[in-house]
Amino acid sequence: MNYHLEKNYLDESEVAWKKIRDGLGKGMAELGEEKKDMVVLGADTIESSRAHWFAEKFPERFIQVGVAEQNLTGVSAGLAYQGKVPFAVTYAAFLVGRPWEPIRTTICYPENHVVFVSSHAGLATGQDGPTHQMTEDIAILRCLPGFTILCPADYEQAKKAVRAAYDLKGPVYIRGVREATPAFTTEQTPFEVGKAQVLREGKDVTVIAHGFMVYWLLQIAEELKDSLSLEVINAHTVKPLDEKTILSSAKKTGKVFCAEDHNIIGGLGSAVAELLAEKHPVQVFRHGVQDIFAESGEPKALWKKYKLDKEGTKKELLKWLK
Amino acid sequence: MHQQYSIQNLEKKANEIRQDIIKLLVEAGSGHSAGPLGMADIFCALYFRVLKHDPANPLWEDRDRLILSNGHIVPVRYVAMAHAGYFAKEELSTFRKINSNLEGHPCTKKIPALETSSGPLGEGVSQACGFALAAKMDKANYQIWCLTSDGEHQEGMTWEAVMLAAKYRLNNLTVIIDRNNIQIDGNTEDIMPLESLRAKYEAFGWHVMEMNGHNMREIISTLEEAKAIQAKPTCIIAHTIPGKGVSFMEKDYQWHGVPPGTDIPGEPPKAEQANIALRELRTLARRIEAADLD
Ligand SMILES: Cc1ncc(C[n+]2csc(CCOP(=O)(O)OP(=O)(O)O)c2C)c(N)n1
Ligand SMILES: [Mg+2]
Numbered sequence: 001m002n003y004h005l006e007k008n009y010l011d012e013s014e015v016a017w018k019k020i021r022d023g024l025g026k027g028m029a030e031l032g033e034e035k036k037d038m039v040v041l042g043a044d045t046i047e048s049s050r051a052h053w054f055a056e057k058f059p060e061r062f063i064q065v066g067v068a069e070q071n072l073t074g075v076s077a078g079l080a081y082q083g084k085v086p087f088a089v090t091y092a093a094f095l096v097g098r099p100w101e102p103i104r105t106t107i108c109y110p111e112n113h114v115v116f117v118s119s120h121a122g123l124a125t126g127q128d129g130p131t132h133q134m135t136e137d138i139a140i141l142r143c144l145p146g147f148t149i150l151c152p153a154d155y156e157q158a159k160k161a162v163r164a165a166y167d168l169k170g171p172v173y174i175r176g177v178r179e180a181t182p183a184f185t186t187e188q189t190p191f192e193v194g195k196a197q198v199l200r201e202g203k204d205v206t207v208i209a210h211g212f213m214v215y216w217l218l219q220i221a222e223e224l225k226d227s228l229s230l231e232v233i234n235a236h237t238v239k240p241l242d243e244k245t246i247l248s249s250a251k252k253t254g255k256v257f258c259a260e261d262h263n264i265i266g267g268l269g270s271a272v273a274e275l276l277a278e279k280h281p282v283q284v285f286r287h288g289v290q291d292i293f294a295e296s297g298e299p300k301a302l303w304k305k306y307k308l309d310k311e312g313t314k315k316e317l318l319k320w321l322k
Numbered sequence: 323m324h325q326q327y328s329i330q331n332l333e334k335k336a337n338e339i340r341q342d343i344i345k346l347l348v349e350a351g352s353g354h355s356a357g358p359l360g361m362a363d364i365f366c367a368l369y370f371r372v373l374k375h376d377p378a379n380p381l382w383e384d385r386d387r388l389i390l391s392n393g394h395i396v397p398v399r400y401v402a403m404a405h406a407g408y409f410a411k412e413e414l415s416t417f418r419k420i421n422s423n424l425e426g427h428p429c430t431k432k433i434p435a436l437e438t439s440s441g442p443l444g445e446g447v448s449q450a451c452g453f454a455l456a457a458k459m460d461k462a463n464y465q466i467w468c469l470t471s472d473g474e475h476q477e478g479m480t481w482e483a484v485m486l487a488a489k490y491r492l493n494n495l496t497v498i499i500d501r502n503n504i505q506i507d508g509n510t511e512d513i514m515p516l517e518s519l520r521a522k523y524e525a526f527g528w529h530v531m532e533m534n535g536h537n538m539r540e541i542i543s544t545l546e547e548a549k550a551i552q553a554k555p556t557c558i559i560a561h562t563i564p565g566k567g568v569s570f571m572e573k574d575y576q577w578h579g580v581p582p583g584t585d586i587p588g589e590p591p592k593a594e595q596a597n598i599a600l601r602e603l604r605t606l607a608r609r610i611e612a613a614d615l616d
Pocket of ligand 1: 043044045067068069094098356357358392394395441442443444471472473474502503504505506564578
């Protein structure tokens with residue numbers, strides 16, 4: 001499979017660093033031109049969560065609810081019942097944390113098609129600190145029936161996720177990140193909801209991630225290639241999980257290492273462990289936020305301290321393999 | 323407990339607090355400017371005059387409880403606390419950095435004297451009600467002060483708590499609203515109109531007062547009066563100017579969440595913003611000092 005990744009994408013200095021939240025915002029503003037039933041809702045964070053490009057272009061289809069995320073949810077549900085396609089946009093912690101039960105009842109239970117577009121997921125949020133670094137978003141949505149969870153790996157993939165989300169049914173969450181991260185996929189890179197991408201084939205260990213950590217895994221695979229053959233999978237759709245792709249890789253390698261900027265409880269690592277425990281028990285390692293609240297700091301400093309940068313991830317992988 | 327600060331000394335102290343807020347934000351390279359500058363006079367009045375507290379014994383049982391609901395304005399609290407002696411002023415330069423106690427939003431695990439962890443809006447009044455209920459159960463007679471922003475009065479949870487406080491006649495609770503008319507995306511009345519805040523609180527059964535949040539004499543008399551109200555919970559609507567003291571920041575919502583040194587069209591060049599801000603504040607300080615002499 002040719003994924004049409006950027007030329008020399010493994011070289012950090014050659015690849016552009018772009019924000020996933022920018023891709024989401026541009027994606028919404030572009031899609032709005034075609035889809036006249038698309039409505040975007042903001043909650044007093046429209047610039048930083050990148051809903052403002054849509055709002056400026058289509059003011060008649062933009063709704064500002066103020067600092068009121070439960071209302072954001074209920075109003076979105078009402079719009080969906082009436083046949084609109086609402087995109088509710090704000091920081092992850094407030095978007096899905098504050099109104100979890102209204103999401104469950106007004107959107108999930110009746111299978112309303114609402115797209116939740118977040119920003120500020122993960123330690124990548126940085127200086128605002130743990131209240132704003134949402135590291136449990138996947139966990140609390142994964143357990144809701146019928147939710148689709150998309151975690152784009154970079155800027156281009158974020159744009160595609162917006163488009164794909166529109167075409168789905170039921171509730172959808174797209175995980176947005178504040179900090180710039182390597183933009184290694186291109187416009188030509190395919191994107192299909194529910195289809196994990198084996199970006200690099202290998203035989204010794206399966207390494208699997210969502211979001212920007214996919215990029216670190218690609219670099220690690222290259223760095224270790226003389227001693228270890230890593231199979232790198234981009235699990236951009238955490239739910240529904242691409243069981244087939246993950247199972248066949250696990251059968252080949254017999255070892256699965258999962259990485260994510262999310263609590264190790266309830267995220268991709270958990271999803272993979274659940275799958276493999278039932279269908280093909282192999283050794284699984286969940287690398288991520290170790291069930292703690294972190295702290296304020298620059299994203300890169302936080303990734304380093306909490307071992308979510310490339311070096312930390314590599315060390316954890318090698319330690320586990322020893 | 324308090325060395326008696328004169329009104330003028332309090333005004334001078336508030337000015338020093340503003341200067342240190344600017345320095346802390348510049349050093350951090352991120353954080354909120356408008357709210358902290360706008361609330362400097364009130365924090366100064368609280369920490370240096372009104373509050374029953376002891377920096378040497380931060381968890382003294384009989385202290386007044388000061389709950390900051392709108393956690394993003396914590397720079398003003400950190401600076402006021404450092405000036406009051408809770409921790410060394412040098413620590414202010416660690417704000418928002420890794421391995422610091424001064425989290426971007428308040429963290430009680432690191433600084434218990436903050437009373438509550440906050441940042442997500444609309445959660446403070448509820449917690450303050452819990453503090454007030456506990457104080458009543460314990461027959462304690464300290465005051466619960468809850469600082470809130472106008473923007474977070476758009477959160478339903480705020481009003482759920484406002485209702486409860488009236489039901490339980492929490493007369494040991496005073497809510498202060500930073501009525502600065504801004505939030506992130508614009509002016510509050512454009513984003514989600516809040517008026518009439520006064521009529522709303524009164525309809526919910528509260529005693530409501532209003533004050534100019536930059537007039538030290540008025541701040542102190544209003545806060546003292548609030549403690550004396552026994553029939554109902556009290557709400558003080560503090561009319562403040564966001565960014566107070568720095569001309570280019572005043573009344574401009576664009577300064578809600580960024581530090582001096584930020585590119586904003588129409589604002590002074592980013593490299594000069596901090597110097598302009600500090601120069602303006604020092605000039606103001608000299609004026610306060612000069613007034614001291616007569
Ligand atoms: C529940 C929640 N939603 C959204 C935010 C993001 N946020 C931080 S400050 C703020 C603006 C609120 O207005 P106000 O508190 O009046 O701001 P200020 O006057 O200090 O500029 C928002 C929406 C948050 N912290 N918590
Ligand atoms: Mg405000």
